[in-house]
Amino acid sequence: MNTSTHNPAFWEAEMRGAKLPDERFRPNLIRMCCQMQAKPGHSFSAACGPSVRKSAHRLFSKDASVDIQQGHRQMTSQRCQSQGLVLVVEDTTDLNFSGHGHTQGLGNLGGRRDVKGLSMHSALALSTAGEPLGLIGQHIWASLSSGRSQHERTYPIEQKESYKWIRTKQWVNDWLSGYTGRVLVVGDREADFYEHFAWPRQEAVELLVRAGHLPRKIHHNGALTTLGLLPQAAEPLGQMSVEVSRQRDRQPRTARLQVRIAPLSCPPPYAKSGPRVPMTLVHVKEQGTQGGDEPIEWFLLTTMLVSSFEQACQIVGFYALRWIIERFHFVLRTIRLGIVAITAVCIGMATTRESIFELVAESSAFSLVSLFVPLAAGLYWQRANQLGCILAMTVGLGTWLLCLQLDTSYPPLIYGLLASIAGMLVGVVVGKR
Known part of the structure; x- marks a missing residue:
């Protein structure tokens, strides 16, 4: 987005479509956005002041009829119209509120001891150059308790926490319904499950997911094999460089990757029914590393047609943009x-x-x-x-x-x-x- 967020006109446009119970809330909502943007390190009360804080309390008390992000999503959809291909990168993070012992409604973030907090899943639209276009959707919830998570496999997919990945496709279908270009939804290893691949989506919506379950059974050239063995059946197409972002156990660096591709179809897991989902594996493996970093090896599954080295490099570049979210x-x-x-x-x-x-x-x-x-x-x-x-x-x-x-x-x-x-x-x- 090239428009400066310091300009009140920007926030007026972003909040024009917000769903509010009364139009009299809108001027103060715009003031909230301007003042929070101008003072990002302050608490809400300190940034907005008494008068706006009182208006916010009245507004947020009417949660059943309020959707502040609706206006921003509408503007995001408009910004996407000028793009031939939009990337929607998604990720989940935890908000730790363990120091707020008396706060009600917090979930259990897990770990060795109960950690109270909330979970947040965001879907951010990007241009292919990595320019943020805006949020397509954001969902915040109290994570499941440890007692329920032990039996979560018996629940339908709509009641599981992993449904957050499918919800992103519903956001794309809803908010980019009038978009005439293509959309590529990019997820990490948590998004690697059959229901996510097979869930209905619009014809112009494709998926790109880093595989996290390599022993899974797949079909390749009419034969049943495992995903982890599939690179052995594909010839290397060439090498490419990619910028790798920081993680807890890894420093950012430029990695030299060998590229392979292989077509496959993903069948439903055991005891479940459904069609095979045709996909392409883009496999990249780092050739040598410096220091103690473990070599990168990505198994990228995509529903996009990939038949050349150039297309494979493009897919790897799209996945690397996940660092922005x-x-x-x-x-x-x-x-x-x-x-x-x-x-x-x-x-x-x-x-x-x-x-x-x-x-x-x-x-x-x-x-x-x-x-x-x-x-x-x-x-x-x-x-x-x-x-x-x-x-x-x-x-x-x-x-x-x-x-x-x-x-x-x-x-x-x-x-x-x-x-x-x-x-x-x-x-x-x-x-x-």
Whole structure:
């Protein structure tokens, strides 16, 4: 999206189609968006102020008749019209609220002990160049308890948590129904199950999923075999390079991949009925790595027709763009981490400053030294990590406050900004080890 989100006209257009119980809520809804965008590290109350907060409380109390994202989805659909092919990348993240012991309605995120929180599944539309076009849909829910998850296999697919992947196709069918181009829905290994492949979709909607169950039975050239053995039956077509994003156990790097393709059909699993789903396997394997990183090997299943090396490389490039939805979720989690610490500092500043004008003058510098670097790095730098963001906020803020006390010759915000950048770099370097 090329339109600046700092422009109130942008939010007016995005919220024009929002479903509201009363039109009188719309001006305040637009103000909420503008003020939250201008103060991304603040809590909702701090960013919006008392009057807008009261309006928000009245609005959100009418949840049965409110759909704020409806207007944004309509604008996303309009932005997709100029694209010949739209990628819809999807992913799930957890929102940890374990520190909110008295909050009701939270789910169990699992782990060694009960971790209270919510789960969020987002579907983001992208151009083939990786430019975000907007959210197609977003679903937030309280995860199933451990007691129910033990018996989840006996539930129909509509009642399982994995239905979130099928729900994305329904969002695509609903919100891109008037779109005349093609749509490629890109999912990770959790989306590798038969019901997802076989679920009805529009003719122009295709799937791209990284396989996670290699022992599964598939049909290739009339013979029954397993997916993990299929690359042995395909000749290598060539090599390509791809930028690999950061993960917890892997540093970002440029990988050199050998490419193979093979047609197949995916039958229903044992004791289930349904048609075979024709697909193509695009198999890529990294040829040598540096350091202790494990070589990349991707089994990519797609319903798109892939018959050449160039088409296979294009499919791999599309899958690599999934890092954008991961960075989107990373930025949301990073903002939540800084709210508590920043709020504490704000309270301290408010009780020590003698003039409101002095507080207003320092507010912009405060955001620059604490939030600018982690937000910018989280959006545009693949190597940014959580440690770097925390150090950028704390070191930048601490340096700025120290320079205010020392009355330095140069403006304290310069020292704070440089310290914030240094904190990010140190966090990235230390995080590699």
